[in-house]
Amino acid sequence: MDRELTKAERTKARRKKIIPYIIGIVAVIIIFAVIMISLKASVNRDDLMTTTVDRGTIETTVTGSGSVVPAFEEIINSPISTRIMEVYCKAGDSVDMGTPLLRLDLQSTETELNKLKDQIEMKRYELEQQKVNNSTRVSDLAMQVKVKEMSVNRLEVELRNERYLDSLGSGTGDRVHQAELAYNTGRLELEQMRQQLANEHRVTDAGLNVKNLDINIAEKNLGEMSRTLSDAQIRAPRRATLTFINDQIGQKISEGEKIAIISDLSHFKVDGELADSYGDRIRVGSKAVVRIGRERMPGIVSNVTPLSRNGVISFTVRLDDDANHRLRSGLKTDVYIMCDVMEDVKRIKNGSFYTGPGSYDLYVFNGDNELTRRTVKLGDSNFEFVEIISGLEPGDRVVISDMKRFGNSNTIKVK
Template structure:
């Protein structure tokens, strides 16, 4: 037979049931929290690099590659086809005007010079011979001319005599006609001879002019070769430093080949190149910043080449004179062309995140979490990026690459 439980036992059983239910609920809660901690993504603080959002200026720039070149550089070319006989000055040596840099073998040009001199002398002899021959011919024609003139006078006298005989009845009309015919023939021959002499004189003058032109051209060619042979002793025409010289003694060079470069190292400029996609943003007179080591030098775009080569545009940046102590010829530098300036805006240090991220968003640190927030990215340069909205001054933004996590909205920070 069942007995009724006491109130004490009932209360004890009730408390036991409550504890059991509480323990079960706690286990369920702990299980849920543990599972969530297992499936919630996280990132280690050591894996990321951050920067604090601050107020400050941001200067928008285009990045170009550049090389330092002398502002004034003289390119020396070979005046003749020759062989390098001696290198008098090497690269890096300073030279003054008139000092020799290279000595070229002039034997090939000397042969051409001697041949041209011989041809000139031959033409001079031909000129004398032609003049003598033509003069001889003219003398013969002039002698014939005098004879013809005397013959015409004689025939004219004969005609006058025949006319007089007819008048006194001692001649015939046929004899007069014959005398007139003979006179006309002699006059025609005289006129033809005079024309032949005039033609010969004109021919002599033309031949003399032609030979004169030939001799004059040969004279100029000889003078040019003489000057080139003098220039074969390659000398500096202005003070400077030899930046490059063809130092292969015995090698053959052609006329026009570059054999040395002479630079004035008292002034420099930067030769820069950039993709042609930025062509419209390049303007003569625009400011540019040249980074040499940890130093930024200010400059301005002086010239822009009009042609595009292999998808790039070349331009030159003029530099102030006080910058030259840091510069060396052929020194590689980074060039930043300034396109816009924001004097005061929210900015954060530039980093790998902004070159790899897609879309306008950043990751900021909030307590122990990393949260993705939408932002509007503004102008940028290698140092800073403008954040137009979405963040506040003092926010800590991740600037290291987040390419593997950019799809996540939130992560735990370990």
């Protein structure tokens, strides 16, 4: 006959059911712990790049990007609006001074040149004609002045005679008065004619000056057009390498349009860009180091643009060895600009881990076989060293290779 179980018996039965589950959970935890211990982060010693903290001098730099460009480059523009008739060279050719590069259609320009020559010749004929006309008018006025002078002299003699006769009692006052009036009138007319002659001289001289100036302007235009026509004979202005040429025969080109570029590919410079926040730390004459791969090339900042564009300022570095075999046009580089010197500071070697002043999580040797993650505050740098503000002391061995694969591991075994 069934009987009802007591409370103690029911509790004991439940415990029997729960115990296997508890034992299973504990077993899983133990196995997981064993696995975690066996899988503890580790790294081979040979895979690590390390540096030792020391004290020394850091010549601080700011870092920019740059591009290698020819030290000399000249753009050849079309001096006229025309079209391309023939092309004699191709990009990459070495050219000497005076080498023909291409031929432009110059027929319309030559026609304009000849037309301007004819206009100048016509202006010269007009000038000669005006000289003859001016000479005739001036001569006529001069002759009239001489005739008037003779007339005034005659009136003066008549006035003296009338005065003499009047003194003898043979003349009358009215006759003397008439003679004086005629003489004074003649003198005024003579003065007027002399003034008219002087004015005519000035007018004719001014007219001739205008004509001469007009001819001079036309001759200057002729000279400018002659130079333009000469420039339209597109030739290499110096010995160099042709790096670009418009080789589309028949294509119309506008005045001032680029048609060729010649470059000196035996010498180079570096055009660089730098964040404008560092604008006060770069100036003409600053020392610079250009890094191409593992090679470092010293130089001097030769030019800095005064304006910021899109958050960057541009500058140019003149290299000490501008003919180095590693230099190639268009090659991208890192540029380090020297800006300050810090004496007796804690420092470590620079590496890919450093991206600017701030806090970093670096791994430091704790003995010979373990790395410990440590928060370190870093300051300014150059291409060799980084300043340590806090977190490390001289003698500490620091890993400077990429450790991102270890995530947030606080310790790492070294094998």
